[in-house]
Amino acid sequence: AQSVTQLGSHVSVSEGALVLLRCNYSSSVPPYLFWYVQYPNQGLQLLLKYTTGATLVKGINGFEAEFKKSETSFHLTKPSAHMSDAAEYFCAVTPSGSARQLTFGSGTQLTVLP
Amino acid sequence: SQTIHQWPATLVQPVGSPLSLECTVEGTSNPNLYWYRQAAGRGLQLLFYSVGIGQISSEVPQNLSASRPQDRQFILSSKKLLLSDSGFYLCAWSAGGYNEQFFGPGTRLTVL
Numbered sequence: 001a002q003s004v005t006q007l008g009s010h011v012s013v014s015e016g017a018l019v020l021l022r023c024n025y026s027s028s029v030p031p032y033l034f035w036y037v038q039y040p041n042q043g044l045q046l047l048l049k050y051t052t053g054a055t056l057v058k059g060i061n062g063f064e065a066e067f068k069k070s071e072t073s074f075h076l077t078k079p080s081a082h083m084s085d086a087a088e089y090f091c092a093v094t095p096s097g098s099a100r101q102l103t104f105g106s107g108t109q110l111t112v113l114p
Numbered sequence: 115s116q117t118i119h120q121w122p123a124t125l126v127q128p129v130g131s132p133l134s135l136e137c138t139v140e141g142t143s144n145p146n147l148y149w150y151r152q153a154a155g156r157g158l159q160l161l162f163y164s165v166g167i168g169q170i171s172s173e174v175p176q177n178l179s180a181s182r183p184q185d186r187q188f189i190l191s192s193k194k195l196l197l198s199d200s201g202f203y204l205c206a207w208s209a210g211g212y213n214e215q216f217f218g219p220g221t222r223l224t225v226l
Contacts, residue, residue: 032213034214036217042219043217043218043220044158044204044206090157097213099208099210100146100165100208102214102215104157
């Protein structure tokens with residue numbers, strides 16, 4: 001079975017500062033990894049995904065994440081936070097790409113301070 | 115392109131009343147479909163998934179049921195709502211059984 005741990009249920013950053021949201025996973029087979037963003041009272045939107053190949057993946061809105069197998073991590077970063085980045089972020093893992101077995105972390109609420 | 119719709123967007127229902135939430139997908143055929151519940155301050159809980167018409171798998175024993183009467187239609191139902199059924203219900207689809215899921219806009223259900 002796979003699992004996802006998101007460190008920090010709430011993260012606050014100043015506008016223009018680095019955003020770092022942490023995600024660690026466990027999986028017995030090669031994982032596919034995802035980051036989703038959820039704005040208030042909306043559905044989840046896919047930010048980026050890692051399947052195979054290049055370990056640094058770029059997504060929408062200037063976000064990127066790096067798959068580090070040795071650390072079982074898939075942290076999400078953005079060099080400069082914008083007020084519009086305030087939202088909840090979910091990391092998710094699935095073994096070998098099986099969408100049916102997608103497992104979500106508990107989410108990290110990002111607050112951007114002016 | 116593919117789109118996913120959910121309705122209603124919000125719903126307030128008394129305890130003991132029935133429920134029907136609908137989800138439809140456009141622009142794809144034979145999608146895998148999913149129902150999730152997101153309770154306040156909690157993550158996503160997978161309730162049901164379907165790989166085809168009439169094929170429903172339940173993940174969590176509960177007061178809810180799901181049906182898939184058409185290829186791109188997924189319905190979440192209850193005969194008698196409980197207070198604990200309150201939450202944000204999300205429908206999602208995936209292209210077959212692999213890769214990412216795409217989510218609808220959600221339905222906010224409040225049971226009073």
